[in-house]
Amino acid sequence: MAIAISVQNLDHTFGQGQLRKQVLFDINLEINAGEIVIMTGPSGSGKTTLLTLIGGLRSAQSGRLQVLGQELCGATSRQLTQARKHHGYIFQAHNLHSSLTALQNVKMGLELHRELTSADMKARSVAMLNQVGLGERIDYYPDELSGGQKQRVAIARALVSHPKLVLADEPTAALDSKSGRDVVNLMQSLAKEQGCTILLVTHDNRILDVADRLIHMEDGVLKRNSAASAVG
Numbered sequence: 001m002a003i004a005i006s007v008q009n010l011d012h013t014f015g016q017g018q019l020r021k022q023v024l025f026d027i028n029l030e031i032n033a034g035e036i037v038i039m040t041g042p043s044g045s046g047k048t049t050l051l052t053l054i055g056g057l058r059s060a061q062s063g064r065l066q067v068l069g070q071e072l073c074g075a076t077s078r079q080l081t082q083a084r085k086h087h088g089y090i091f092q093a094h095n096l097h098s099s100l101t102a103l104q105n106v107k108m109g110l111e112l113h114r115e116l117t118s119a120d121m122k123a124r125s126v127a128m129l130n131q132v133g134l135g136e137r138i139d140y141y142p143d144e145l146s147g148g149q150k151q152r153v154a155i156a157r158a159l160v161s162h163p164k165l166v167l168a169d170e171p172t173a174a175l176d177s178k179s180g181r182d183v184v185n186l187m188q189s190l191a192k193e194q195g196c197t198i199l200l201v202t203h204d205n206r207i208l209d210v211a212d213r214l215i216h217m218e219d220g221v222l223k224r225n226s227a228a229s230a231v232g
Contacts, residue, residue: 003066004165004197005031005054010063010073012049023049025220027063033164036188036198038208041217047201048169050217054199055087055167056080068164085112088158088196090187092170095154096142102129102153103138109157128156132186148179152186159190166191168200177206184210 012024023046031037039047053060053072059080060073070083088109096105106125110116116124129138132152142150151171158166168187172180184200184207191198200211208214216223 002033003030004033004035004068005029005199006064006066007050007054008064010050010053010060010065012046012053012061023220024053027222029215029222031197031199033197034192034195036191036210036212037200037215038211038213039199039201039215039217040203040208041223043203045217046220047217051167051169051199051201055089056083081112085161086164088161088163088166090151090154090158090166090168090171092173096150096157098142101139101141102134102145102156105142105153106156106160109160113161124160125156128160129153131190132156146179147175148182151175151179151183155183155187155190159194159196162194162196164196166196166198168198168202170202170204171200172202172204172207180204180207 007027007029010024010027011022013020013022015021027050039050041047052058053065054067056067056072056075059075063073065072067083068086070079072080072083075083103122103125106128107121110121110124126135126138129135132155134149134152134156137145137149142153145153166187171187172183175183187198188210
């Protein structure tokens, strides 16, 4: 089976001199293509830092970090930008632009894809909003949408480019239990349809059952790696 993410002996440090602080310690992890992996752990344990390194939002400093076959450790800004073309992101606070409609927010997920015409981008964005059940709200602004609907727009934006990898950081944190379950089920079904890999960070124990595998981080160290069915 193809490997989507391969992390070997990865360390990461913030700051310089006396302010220097190591936040990741000797991380080793492999995630197969098409796998849904959930990462748990207390606040401040390094989960989001690892997610941003895998996502190419910052450059890895030492060790090895291969994502979709591309080495990101020591990668240039240009190489990281190219890598991000194949990723989709879903954040806790949905990160929608309040001055843009749902349609315009979703189109932003295609902005790195220069090969698409404006008409193509609009058609794909409309189709994606229909898939997440918001076809009648494409011209609504975020302030006119519920929390669950905003996260659906964020999912549409993340998946509209048909990425090979979706990274989600606490996507249900601001939602009630039903909305959170709906959002995660939608993410799971659409990702399976598109054949992409998901790495999801959460504190929400109610959604762990969607994972193929759970990993647990504490104090910058991966402590546990198990099949979801093995964790009660």
